[in-house]
Amino acid sequence: GDQVKQSPSALSLQEGTNSALRCNFSIATTTVQWFLQNPRGSLMNLFYLVPGTKENGRLKSTFNSKESYSTLHIRDAQLEDSGTYFCAAEGGGYKVVFGSGTRLLVSP
Amino acid sequence: EAAVTQSPRSKVAVTGGKVTLSCHQTNNHDYMYWYRQDTGHGLRLIHYSYVADSTEKGDIPDGYKASRPSQENFSLILELASLSQTAVYFCASSLRDSSYEQYFGPGTRLTVL
Numbered sequence: 001g002d003q004v005k006q007s008p009s010a011l012s013l014q015e016g017t018n019s020a021l022r023c024n025f026s027i028a029t030t031t032v033q034w035f036l037q038n039p040r041g042s043l044m045n046l047f048y049l050v051p052g053t054k055e056n057g058r059l060k061s062t063f064n065s066k067e068s069y070s071t072l073h074i075r076d077a078q079l080e081d082s083g084t085y086f087c088a089a090e091g092g093g094y095k096v097v098f099g100s101g102t103r104l105l106v107s108p
Numbered sequence: 109e110a111a112v113t114q115s116p117r118s119k120v121a122v123t124g125g126k127v128t129l130s131c132h133q134t135n136n137h138d139y140m141y142w143y144r145q146d147t148g149h150g151l152r153l154i155h156y157s158y159v160a161d162s163t164e165k166g167d168i169p170d171g172y173k174a175s176r177p178s179q180e181n182f183s184l185i186l187e188l189a190s191l192s193q194t195a196v197y198f199c200a201s202s203l204r205d206s207s208y209e210q211y212f213g214p215g216t217r218l219t220v221l
Contacts, residue, residue, distance in 0.1 A: 004150075030207055031207055033209060033210065035212075041196060041214070041215050041217075042212075042214050042215070043198065043212040043215075045209065045211065045212075048209040086150055086151070088150075088151075088210075090206045090207050092207075095153075095206060096141075096153065096206045096210065098150030098151045098152070099150055100148075100149055100150050101148075101149070101150055
């Protein structure tokens with residue numbers, strides 16, 4: 001089964017609304033990274049997390065290692081937030097496992 | 109000031125041909141990685157390296173070789189390219205092991221015909 005399961009797989013939002021993306025881990029996870037892959041294909045680092053919460057502008061992410069999940073909250077969604085969001089779980093050594101992504105489309 | 113660069117950015121290769129993808133980082137990072145991304149999916153690790161002149165197998169190494177001639181440079185080699193290797197390839201670096209934040213290059217789109 002999926003070691004890193006992302007949900008939802010796709011999401012449509014209207015500008016100005018809020019939403020949350022989630023990753024559930026079935027592997028022991030020490031750190032989590034969140035990326036946004038823009039329509040041109042580039043991967044942008046959003047967050048690097050040990051257990052806890054980080055916030056950056058309209059984005060906020062939490063990593064709960066005891067319950068094996070991480071969330072990414074988007075507040076006041078903008079058109080430029082569109083793209084595919086990936087979480088990646090690190091569990092020791094070289095092992096980084098990516099989720100399959102959440103495709104987000106923000107519409108006017 | 110891009111810290112991880114890749115070349116070429118796109119390539120069309122013929123089945124059975126040799127392909128070399130190059131990655132260069134100026135982060136002074138020890139670890140470098142090669143991933144592939146198939147359409148609509150996440151990234152999967154092919155090879156990684158933690159020191160020059162040494163490479164390690166990742167999760168999907170079959171059909172790929174890697175070379176780390178220096179701390180800054182990491183190459184991915186397809187000796188006999190196949191149709192199934194059509195994908196986007198990403199290089200990344202991290203300061204130490206994967207518990208450190210990874211920084212990605214812009215990707216190379218490889219099409220094998």
